Amino acid sequence: MSSRRDALRKIFNSAMIAGSGGLVWGTVASSAAKSPLALRPPGALVDDKFVQACIKCGKCVVACPYDTLMLAEVTEDKCLGTPFFEPRKIPCYLCTNYPCIKACPSGALLIDNIQQESEPANIENARMGLAVVHKESCIAFSGIQCDVCYRACPLMGKAIVLVKEKNEFTGKHANLKPVVNSDYCTGCGICEKVCIVEKAAIFILPVDLVTGKTGDHYVNSWEKNDEKRIENRETLQRSTDEDVESAIEYLNSDNELFEE
Ligand code: SF4
Ligand code: SF4
Ligand code: SF4
Secondary structure, three states, rough: OOOHHHHHOOOOOOOOHOOOHHHHHHHHHHHHHHHOOOOOOOEEEHHHHHHHOOOOHHHHHHOOOOOOOEEEEOOOOOOOOOOOOOOOOOOOOOOOOOOHHHOOOOOOEEEHHHOOOOOOOOOHHHOOEEEOOOOOOHHHHHOOOOOHHHHHHEEHHHHEEEEEEEEEOOOOEEEEEEEOOOOOOOOHHHHHHHHHOOOOOOEOOOOOHHHHOOOOOOOOOOOOOHHHHHHHHHHHHHHHHHHHHHHHHHHHHHOOOOOO
């Protein structure tokens, strides 16, 4: 663990920079939109709202017992003075009492963001990022046995599972391949930290950068959350039916299609 003095020094540096005039804060404002790769602490608002709400006080940095969090400096392509972490240096260890969130005075980190419906807050609901596996550099995909990331994951068997596949080279052995489940991955980055290859083959990216969106018109009837989407689809269907009826009515009328 690096010293708490370093964290305080960073906070002091940020405060000095913040106090040094409008020019620097101009940079802050313009760099706010330029931090698409920054991984924020648990409970953070979505990034543009986060950089607006964060008052760069560094209290989350001081509260973190693992020195995971750092404050962005001028040279970094992240909004100056805002907290972020780099899993390859120090991941988030998912403290069950989430001291970083509790320390935040501005609402940039919110307990609500790690809470699901009426259940108590749970750090496992944090979504700091999403782990992505680079198959070409993960040795498990080449048939070498490795389950280091799988075993290190605090949500082993949920956020990462091992999928068994036939080894096409030997024809008789099985490969056990790590596969990430975005429903459970917190983005803590412990898997990235422990990955044994030269440059981690599993790494964390911001959720928005690595996820798509199916759209309300595709419905998995077996999924509870899709009930809402079915309702939306029915509304859409009704309005489409009405549109078709009014189109037929129009075509059967004597109205000109294009007015001269
Ligand atoms: S949950 Fe714990 S380890 Fe993770 S950033 Fe917050 S204080 Fe640090
Ligand atoms: S405690 Fe909150 S306001 Fe202060 S630096 Fe951390 S996220 Fe920003
Ligand atoms: S980031 Fe890695 S270790 Fe953390 S929950 Fe996701 S898969 Fe598991």
